[in-house]
Amino acid sequence: MHPTIDQKALTRQLATAERRNKIKAFLLVLPLLLFVLASFIVPIGSLVWQGGYSDTFANALPETSKLLAAWDAKSPVSEELVKSFVTELKASKLKDPATPTRVATVVNRELSGSVSKFKQVMNASDLASPYKEKLTALNGEWEKPDLWRAMKIVSPSFTPRFYLQAVDLRLTAEGDVKPEGDENAIHLLLFGRTLMVAALVTFFCALLGFPIAYLLAHAETKTSNMLLIIVLLPFWTSLLVRTTAWIALLQQNGVVNDFLVAIGLIDNDHRLVMMYNMFATLVAMTHVLLPFMILPMFSVMKTIKPNLVRAALSLGATPWTAFWKVYFPQTIPGLGAGCLLVFILAVGYYITPALVGGQSGQLISNIIAFHMQKTLNWSLASAIATLLLIGVLLLYWLYNRLVGIDKMKLA
Secondary structure (H helix, E strand, O other): OOOOOOHHHHHHHHHHHHHHHHHHHHHHHHHHHHHHHHHHHHHHHHHHHHOOEOOHHHHHOHHHHHHHHHOOOOOOOOHHHHHHHHHHHHHHHHHOOOHHHHHHHHHHOOOOOHHHHHHHHHHOOOOOOOHHHHHHHHOHHHHOHHHHHHHHHHOOOEOOHHHHHHOOEEEOOOOOEEEOOOOOOOHHHHHHHHHHHHHHHHHHHHHHHHHHHHHHHHOOHHHHHHHHHHHHHHHHOOHHHHHHHHHHHHOOOOHHHHHHHHOOOOOHHHOOOOOOOHHHHHHHHHHHHHHHHHHHHHHHHOOOOHHHHHHHHHOOOOHHHHHHHHHHHHHHHHHHHHHHHHHHHHHOOOHHHHHHOOOOOOOHHHHHHHHHHHHOOHHHHHHHHHHHHHHHHHHHHHHHHHOOHHHOOOO
16 A cells, blocks of 8 residues: 555645746846846836926926916016025025026026026126016016016926927927927927838848848858858948948049049049938948848748749749749748848937938937937937837837737847
């Protein structure tokens, strides 16, 4: 007779062992989770937060911010509001001399010329009761509501105005949303140009990459390996060097124009303008991103059995029909992966358009860099970047709905 097995004890032992294995597995992937959290989740969360948060004005002038929130932006400003503004602005300078300038810069983004008026307030030594009268005597612009409306717009810490500006809309002091003026409405234009450039680069990469990937997949091993090295060679060269090389090739006194003049296709006085425009951006970006299209397609094509095409030909199909009906559908996972990869990379490209694009070849990434480096309007830059991220996620969702992300193959 075998001894009786305690089923409950065995169940507990199995549960303990399973729990121990889960803990071990979690500890193994914990470094990766922490890395993803620190390098991906936290920065994106910070990006989204920064796009709707700006506390420069509210921190420096908290009481003034409350009074501005209660003001209807139509009636004349009160003595209490003016007094609060003057006293808090001067008090902020005692804590940090740079604070009034930062506050003025924030207001200046809404109303040009505000910085000089703030400086007049800071330099005035006789501002006292009645504050409103003294401030108006200092500069008649303070009697008008424009400056106060601009301050009302920038006073909240949490605001949708940066996301609105990112799509060429403007938040008014009354809380209404209005279209941006034609002279400042550039973001939607750049978004559209970016999508157009990304789509064209993706198309050209697919057009050039498909036959190359086909040749790699069907050539002899020695030839295929040599061609693969040539395809991978750009990865071993700095992106800056590759982009600079196109400048040497495409400029008016460059290699391409010199060659065309030498063979008599163009006159020396009518050299082609191929640099610092949209053409240069498309050419350089296509060259840089072409390997990202070739490799996914090559990885799929090399797994396609040639017997299928030969069978179609033996059954009476023409070479074109055999290719289009039998071979091409099997390459769609690689083609889709390459298109998605190239498009996403092209949407966020910065260095190449900045170097070769000129005014007509600038993309949305360049305006993000402009706000980060020149205007120091990080909130607006974050809002634009967040909208760009949302667009990429929508593209990913659309691809999954139409093709299926499970069919995508990168290697």
